[in-house]
Amino acid sequence: MLLLQLTLLFVLVLGAGSSDDIYIYHRAGDEVIMSCNSVNSSETSCSSVDWFYYRDIFTIDTIVSDGQINKDSPQADKLSLGRRCSLTITNISSEDAGAYRCRYRNTYEHDTVVYLNILTLSANQSTDPVGGVTLTCTLWGYTDSYCEEDSLRWLDEERDELKQDDDEVYYSRQKNCVSDLIITHQINHSRRYTCQFVDNNEVKISADYTLVSTAPVDLTSDSTPNKIIFILNIAKICLLIILVVIVTTVQIKYRRRTGAAEDAQDQDCVPDEQDSRVIYDNVENHQGPAQHHGQKKRGGRGRRSDVFNSQRSSEEDSV
Structure with missing residues (x-):
């Protein structure tokens, strides 16, 4: 008896699936526009239009009354009216799913029902x-x-349907409108999966999810060549960095040693000004007036002979 009452209530509230019923499918985050087919194309005002939201047969929310958004509605911030009094909902979520009824001039028989x-x-x-x-x-x-x-189906990156006996994944049995895909730890890195809703062999809506795995690299998997190439590239980069550091260090040490050797060579080539001045002064002091006079007469022979004669004269005087 209770079931019969609920059925009658459902028929009275939403009708029994009339030809005006519209079924639309969207993903979370989309913007939805729902038409009100009851409104004439010549209508320029929405003052005679009401919109009702049905989450279930027991919950009815008046979201538009006489062409005005109901500010007390939980959806008020996302609602607006468009051309021919169509209802627009932005950034939809699972909370917005349900039935929406458009009523024009209180004519119940021409209501438009949209199932979102x-x-x-x-x-x-x-x-x-x-x-x-x-x-x-x-x-x-x-x-x-x-x-x-089986109205909810899973596809891999190649758009092939996933089967229960796959090595990497398996999915649990569908429970009404919910399907789980369990992915084991053998998953490849960054792989995309797709869920489709199919009705009468027609895909109504689909959604993609890219799963990024943080599991360690398995060198025994089928993708081993790609992983080895990745590791080799990293090794090349590290080797190049080490080589640059070694070459730079050697160049710095070489420049330091070369600079020190050049400084030492320059010091050896510079004469000792103090020593040369002392030798010259000693030579001049040992020469007497006669030697200076003789040197002038001989037309100025080399300094070496003057020094020799001066030394010889000094030795004779001492004898």
């Missing part, structure tokens, strides 16, 4: 014994919405 379905895709650490990461794909809709078995 929102697909979300999220990642969490898996609680499964095999560990890894769990991707959860959910189709949010009106409370009584139902998803057929």
